[in-house]
Amino acid sequence: MDPEAATNGTAVTEFILLGLVETEKLQSLVFVLFLFAYLLTVGGNLSILAAILVEPKLHTPMYFFLGNLSVLDAGCITVTVPAMLGRLLSHKRAISYDACLSQLFFFYLLLGVDCFLLTAMAYDRFLAICRPLTYSTRMSHSVQWILVAVSWACALTNALIHTIALTTLNFCGPNEVNHFYCDLPQLFIRSVEGRKKAFFTCGSHLTVVCLFYGTGIFNYMRLGTEEASDKDKGVGIFNTVINPMLNPLIYSLRNPDVQGALWRVFVGRRLLT
Numbered sequence: 001m002d003p004e005a006a007t008n009g010t011a012v013t014e015f016i017l018l019g020l021v022e023t024e025k026l027q028s029l030v031f032v033l034f035l036f037a038y039l040l041t042v043g044g045n046l047s048i049l050a051a052i053l054v055e056p057k058l059h060t061p062m063y064f065f066l067g068n069l070s071v072l073d074a075g076c077i078t079v080t081v082p083a084m085l086g087r088l089l090s091h092k093r094a095i096s097y098d099a100c101l102s103q104l105f106f107f108y109l110l111l112g113v114d115c116f117l118l119t120a121m122a123y124d125r126f127l128a129i130c131r132p133l134t135y136s137t138r139m140s141h142s143v144q145w146i147l148v149a150v151s152w153a154c155a156l157t158n159a160l161i162h163t164i165a166l167t168t169l170n171f172c173g174p175n176e177v178n179h180f181y182c183d184l185p186q187l188f189i190r191s192v193e194g195r196k197k198a199f200f201t202c203g204s205h206l207t208v209v210c211l212f213y214g215t216g217i218f219n220y221m222r223l224g225t226e227e228a229s230d231k232d233k234g235v236g237i238f239n240t241v242i243n244p245m246l247n248p249l250i251y252s253l254r255n256p257d258v259q260g261a262l263w264r265v266f267v268g269r270r271l272l273t
Helices: 024-054 061-090 097-130 132-138 141-167 203-220 226-251 256-267
Strands: 014-017 094-096
Touching (some): 014 097, 024 061, 024 256, 061 226, 094 097, 097 141
């Protein structure tokens, strides 16, 4: 992955994503499972968003952030899983260089916004619990939009830096990637060291953050050896499928107001109180 490496071989124009399994029977099983998980994730997150939009009780800062999080989770899984399902159907593992970089950019953009938005949600809960008398002024509509805008700006900057940096490198030699989507640790054979981060808060937010940061730290903040690539696939499933699928359950479906709003979204009438 050296910028000067192109002088020693032909530059790579496409990558071969090896996927999760090799045998055709297991590929069929993986297709069904991931298709079900994708539909469940997108349906669940968009249902939560619809409930937040139609229920006045949910027009609060916490659910404003949660609505944004639902859109991001639906987008994050859409960046990776449909393309993988298409490759399973076509039995083609190749992905072009440009498509790989595009997937990586949008994945890091949405994942980055998700990361910063979780931080904003933690700040919101801190104000609600520790500064209740000034909560409404400190978390006004303008502050909410500013936090979301800053999250997008920071994530966009991060995604652009990674993507532009990759375009300066000349990939040559083996082009097989032992993963089911394009990601940095797999694109760098025996790649770099990183820094560790951790963020802790309470309750439901802690559960999401532990899953989100835990899989991220395991995947990115260590030496990316070839021997660990199979474990990377499991982490990739957590990042792209499990986390987005669990967020609606963790954050919303236990809330009676959300349950009532969802009932009105799908049935079209109000529950008797």
